[in-house]
Amino acid sequence: MGGVTEPVLDLRPPANLVCRRAVLFWTTRAALGWVLPLVSELLWLVFGGGTAPVVVLVVTAVLAVAHLVVMPQWRYRVHRWETTDQVVYTQSGWFNQERRIAPVSRIQTVDTERGPLERLFGLANLTVTTASARGPVHIHGLDHDTAQRLAAELATRTQATVGDAT
Incomplete structure (x- = not known):
């Protein structure tokens, strides 16, 4: 069959990265999102006492740091x-x-x-x-x-x- 050949799209990743300052922007915006949970848990620790608030605060802090380190860099690369x-x-x-x-x-x-x-x-x-x-x-x-x-x-x-x- 002698049909017309359709052009093939090159589905490579687009060429341009976003602005490098976006990494700091995304980090700052994410950090602002972690403020309320961390402050709430800190208040719970100060006024509630016990070991549960310490464990919860440590887990939240580890998750926050991981999120703030990984997410902005990952987004920038993608x-x-x-x-x-x-x-x-x-x-x-x-x-x-x-x-x-x-x-x-x-x-x-x-x-x-x-x-x-x-x-x-x-x-x-x-x-x-x-x-x-x-x-x-x-x-x-x-x-x-x-x-x-x-x-x-x-x-x-x-x-x-x-x-x-x-």
Whole structure:
């Protein structure tokens, strides 16, 4: 049969890592999440006494340290992104890792978002909304200037692409 050969997609990991400052951001955000449990257990130890609060506090502290050491580095190695004239390609996840490829012709909106902690670290998040039931494509932990530049580039490419993004 002499059919048309479909191009093969190269499903290698996307080329670009997120900003290195994202590691410190993720560490800080995670540390803030451990404050309440550790302070609560410390208060239990001080006012309740006994050995149970000591054991619980030690286990929580070990888990917190492991989380703060492993998670940010792991996320940094996994979270990647890349754009071409045709697609936005992302990889994210921790245990469950996901790769998403969104055709530029399907892009409807491109947004940047920065919370107070992201602003403190000079970071931004990019959201590319497509005509997909799977939902938007997110790139977290970008340098603010990179996110702004990428948003402008994608908006320009989307305008230049033939199609109705539906």
